[in-house]
Amino acid sequence: MNAPLNISRRQFIKATAFIAGGLVIAFTIPHAKRFLLPGKEEAVAGAAKLPEPNAFLRIGTDNSITVLLAHSEMGQSIWTTLPMLIAEELDADWDSIKVEHAPAAPAYIHTAYGLQITGGSSTTWSEFDRYRQAGALTRALLLSAAAEKLGVPVAALFTDNGAVVHGDQRIPYGELAEAASQLATPTAVTLKDPKDWKIIGKATKRLDGPEKINGTAKFGMDVQFEGLMTAMVARSPVFGGQVKSYDDSAVLKVKGVHKVVQVPTGVAVIADHYWAAKQGREALKVEWDLGPAVSMDSKTLFDEYRALAAKEGLTAAQAGDNAAAFAAGGKLIEAEYQLPFLAHSPMEPLNCAIHIKDDSCEVWTGTQMPGNDQAAVAKVTGLKAEQITIHTPFLGGGFGRRANPAADFVTEAAHVAKAAGMPVKTVWSREDDVKGGFYRPMYLHKARIALGADGMPAAWEHRCVGQSIMKGTPFEAFMIKNGVDATSVEGIADSAYLKNVPNHKVELHTTESVVRVLWWRSVGHSHTAFVMESLIDEAAHASGKDALEYRRSLLKGHPRHLAALNLAAEKAGWGSTLPAGRFRGIAVHESFGSYVAQVAEISIEEGAVKVHRVVCAIDCGLVVNPDSLVAQMESSIAFGLGAALQSEISFKAGEVEQSNFHNYQVLRMSAMPVVEVHIVPSTDKMGGAGEPGVPPIAPAVTNAIFAATGKRIRSLPIGNQLAEA
Amino acid sequence: MTTLNINGVDQELDISDDMPILWAIRDIAQLTGTKFGCGMAQCGACTVHLDGMAIRSCITPASVAVGKKITTIEHISQDKVGQAVQAAWSEIDVVQCGYCQSGQIMSATALLASNPKPSDADIDAAMSGNICRCGTYPRIRAAIHQAASKLA
Numbered sequence: 001m002n003a004p005l006n007i008s009r010r011q012f013i014k015a016t017a018f019i020a021g022g023l024v025i026a027f028t029i030p031h032a033k034r035f036l037l038p039g040k041e042e043a044v045a046g047a048a049k050l051p052e053p054n055a056f057l058r059i060g061t062d063n064s065i066t067v068l069l070a071h072s073e074m075g076q077s078i079w080t081t082l083p084m085l086i087a088e089e090l091d092a093d094w095d096s097i098k099v100e101h102a103p104a105a106p107a108y109i110h111t112a113y114g115l116q117i118t119g120g121s122s123t124t125w126s127e128f129d130r131y132r133q134a135g136a137l138t139r140a141l142l143l144s145a146a147a148e149k150l151g152v153p154v155a156a157l158f159t160d161n162g163a164v165v166h167g168d169q170r171i172p173y174g175e176l177a178e179a180a181s182q183l184a185t186p187t188a189v190t191l192k193d194p195k196d197w198k199i200i201g202k203a204t205k206r207l208d209g210p211e212k213i214n215g216t217a218k219f220g221m222d223v224q225f226e227g228l229m230t231a232m233v234a235r236s237p238v239f240g241g242q243v244k245s246y247d248d249s250a251v252l253k254v255k256g257v258h259k260v261v262q263v264p265t266g267v268a269v270i271a272d273h274y275w276a277a278k279q280g281r282e283a284l285k286v287e288w289d290l291g292p293a294v295s296m297d298s299k300t301l302f303d304e305y306r307a308l309a310a311k312e313g314l315t316a317a318q319a320g321d322n323a324a325a326f327a328a329g330g331k332l333i334e335a336e337y338q339l340p341f342l343a344h345s346p347m348e349p350l351n352c353a354i355h356i357k358d359d360s361c362e363v364w365t366g367t368q369m370p371g372n373d374q375a376a377v378a379k380v381t382g383l384k385a386e387q388i389t390i391h392t393p394f395l396g397g398g399f400g401r402r403a404n405p406a407a408d409f410v411t412e413a414a415h416v417a418k419a420a421g422m423p424v425k426t427v428w429s430r431e432d433d434v435k436g437g438f439y440r441p442m443y444l445h446k447a448r449i450a451l452g453a454d455g456m457p458a459a460w461e462h463r464c465v466g467q468s469i470m471k472g473t474p475f476e477a478f479m480i481k482n483g484v485d486a487t488s489v490e491g492i493a494d495s496a497y498l499k500n501v502p503n504h505k506v507e508l509h510t511t512e513s514v515v516r517v518l519w520w521r522s523v524g525h526s527h528t529a530f531v532m533e534s535l536i537d538e539a540a541h542a543s544g545k546d547a548l549e550y551r552r553s554l555l556k557g558h559p560r561h562l563a564a565l566n567l568a569a570e571k572a573g574w575g576s577t578l579p580a581g582r583f584r585g586i587a588v589h590e591s592f593g594s595y596v597a598q599v600a601e602i603s604i605e606e607g608a609v610k611v612h613r614v615v616c617a618i619d620c621g622l623v624v625n626p627d628s629l630v631a632q633m634e635s636s637i638a639f640g641l642g643a644a645l646q647s648e649i650s651f652k653a654g655e656v657e658q659s660n661f662h663n664y665q666v667l668r669m670s671a672m673p674v675v676e677v678h679i680v681p682s683t684d685k686m687g688g689a690g691e692p693g694v695p696p697i698a699p700a701v702t703n704a705i706f707a708a709t710g711k712r713i714r715s716l717p718i719g720n721q722l723a724e725a
Numbered sequence: 726m727t728t729l730n731i732n733g734v735d736q737e738l739d740i741s742d743d744m745p746i747l748w749a750i751r752d753i754a755q756l757t758g759t760k761f762g763c764g765m766a767q768c769g770a771c772t773v774h775l776d777g778m779a780i781r782s783c784i785t786p787a788s789v790a791v792g793k794k795i796t797t798i799e800h801i802s803q804d805k806v807g808q809a810v811q812a813a814w815s816e817i818d819v820v821q822c823g824y825c826q827s828g829q830i831m832s833a834t835a836l837l838a839s840n841p842k843p844s845d846a847d848i849d850a851a852m853s854g855n856i857c858r859c860g861t862y863p864r865i866r867a868a869i870h871q872a873a874s875k876l877a
Binding site: 073074075076077205206208209210211212213214215216217218219221222224230255272273274275278345346347348349394395396397398399429430431627631634635636637638639642660661662666667668669670672674675 | 745753757758759761768797798799802814815822824827848849859866
């Protein structure tokens with residue numbers, strides 16, 4: 001595993017801080033300018049770039065090892081997983097590991113996506129090499145420093161638990177850090193053979209656990225400093241609306257309110273604290289020009305989508321001759337599915353604190369895209385990106401909402417701070433968050449399936465209607481081809497099932513709206529898996545075959561789907577007798593490079609579904625931290641189940657009908673099933689963990705509902721559809 | 726000036742009587758472990774103890790707390806039950822994003838203080854007011870059972 005290195009310049013050292021009584025030698029980022037924004041890179045010799053180890057870790061003379069995360073911790077446990085990669089190759093003492101979010105800087109650009117982002121369930125696989133290499137490079141430097149110090153060849157030394165060892169002598173890394181940082185980085189590095197791993201693959205406790213248990217963990221909402229004001233913004237109740245006029249006379253009488261300023265998104269009340277800002281905003285009178293969206297209505301919108309679905313759309317995937325295959329006859333399934341807009345609703349409402357100074361600016365916000373936010377603040381303030389420091393505290397959930405190419409909440413906060421002329425933390429109320437847009441888009445699917453004599457699909461026509469997430473973002477260039485946003489049809493156009501359906505056509509109608517949309521945990525798969533797995537169940541039922549056997553037949557040649565499917569079915573006891581009143585449903589779906597199957601066990605109680613148990617199997621390739629993978633499956637099931645059962649953002653007379661958790665309902669403890677997670681042993685290509693557990697849960701549950709009641713749920717949320725039956 | 730006893734210490738706070746305890750704690754006393762999630766007692770992120778009872782501090786005016794003892798997450802380790810709950814949380818590695826966990830721990834501690842051996846149904850009833858968007862519910866349930874058995 002020798003990899004070429006292209007680092008020729010000497011590393012620099014910088015004594016930056018005293019921590020715990022010891023001088024910390026911080027490896028700096030000497031080559032930061034080598035990585036500029038896309039299209040502006042200086043030529044870098046060689047295709048394989050090894051990381052600058054100093055950008056990813058610091059070794060203190062107190063022996064502490066601080067790992068800098070190029071990605072944001074929002075629950076998915078990368079605060080632990082990425083340090084595991086470095087610690088493995090560095091032979092670090094795990095107890096000496098500290099973790100920080102990296103600043104917004106070119107060194108931290110995503111190895112696959114080309115900008116600094118946490119998303120796409122990509123952190124672990126995309127950093128698997130870079131973080132291990134950073135650990136290995138640093139270890140090599142420490143060995144060289146020790147060899148020089150002792151006057152022995154490197155071959156006479158080895159590393160163990162945070163020290164270089166020579167015979168009976170142990171030199172802690174902290175004693176070698178300064179010398180090591182002055183050495184030229186080696187030109188090749190050897191990574192450990194997986195059989196020698198001591199940390200990778202071992203269930204490891206979260207490093208952020210203690211501070212999140214004792215209340216000391218700092219989130220964006222917790223940023224406080226002398227002079228920092230709190231702002232709340234009154235925004236148009238209808239998307240696209242503008243301020244016509246406002247009256248702040250009553251606002252300024254509220255104790256604690258300092259200012260009222262107009263910003264592009266509305267009117268901001270600046271106050272000493274949240275309570276004053278909230279009372280001030282309630283006293284504010286704004287006259288809005290609501291604009292054309294004032295008549296927007298979800299029911300009408302679905303009718304418009306339905307009308308579009310009757311027409312041919314842009315082709316996203318095609319094989320064989322659908323027309324001839326449908327003409328050949330056979331049992332026909334025709335179905336329409338619909339899914340609502342969804343809000344992400346992370347527990348921490350959106351917030352962003354900004355302190356604009358003459359020639360610099362500091363920003364504190366829980367973000368999944370610090371570089372993008374830096375650019376957004378630069379645009380508003382007129383400062384250069386490098387004058388803007390982005391501090392990323394912990395994210396109180398993200399689910400995609402805090403990775404917004406439009407940088408909506410950061411841009412707005414920058415306008416507020418600029419107009420106020422003082423440091424301001426703009427805070428969204430829960431209502432602002434629920435009503436604030438950037439939703440998972442609503443979708444309507446229309447499918448027609450002709451079954452062959454063997455009961456298997458012989459022809460499949462599938463039309464999707466909904467908004468594009470990628471349009472207008474930096475991802476548009478490579479995610480939208482021939483007018484088709486790949487995320488609108490992912491999970492269908494590339495479905496493993498359809499590869500075994502000789503005649504098929506997947507079409508897309510992309511709609512436009514003032515409602516801005518965004519990726520929501522599992523992106524397009526959040527609607528496509530529900531539709532595909534329901535349709536497969538419909539086909540299995542129509543052909544009189546077992547839902548599991550039918551899937552097995554149609555997934556021939558897809559071993560990873562089958563491995564997950566078979567493991568989940570086996571562990572769930574598929575086919576075995578259930579207690580009276582219990583029913584099972586199954587679903588399997590690939591997303592983000594991982595394969596997840598789930599079996600849901602339900603009953604119907606008083607006209608509502610109760611999910612008792614979910615057995616989940618995942619193949620995501622090599623697993624770095626098995627316990628955090630299990631946690632992500634539990635998490636995904638809770639997230640997806642809550643949405644399937646109850647969540648919906650709907651519009652009436654242009655306004656969002658929901659406002660807070662009483663009517664935008666998410667999963668609570670009482671509805672949480674027992675979850676059993678089984679990991680498919682795999683050395684296959686690594687996939688993601690944060691999202692792939694979400695897509696299968698809705699169809700697993702609705703397929704179980706069909707088994708229980710004969711009622712096919714074709715619209716989410718399930719809501720009270722069973723009571724109506 | 727309003728005097729609130731927070732974590733055993735009397736504090737003179739310049740607040741209006743109607744300011745919810747949440748904002749008195751967070752923005753005035755600057756104890757940020759207690760979280761804002763919904764502002765209408767729907768999510769439980771703001772849960773603190775008032776004379777040992779779990780309350781939603783986002784809707785409870787500060788005036789209600791005058792003459793009573795407010796306990797927040799920063800002080801719950803001083804309580805035997807709270808300490809056991811935190812230890813179980815650590816052992817089972819409950820947290821994910823962590824934002825709701827202060828409230829979860831405060832609710833769980835209040836539950837165990839009044840019901841030392843809760844059933845799953847008791848846990849559902851006591852904890853369903855605390856939302857976790859990361860879905861740490863199975864681990865919360867396991868941690869409550871574990872704390873209960875350690876305290877028994």
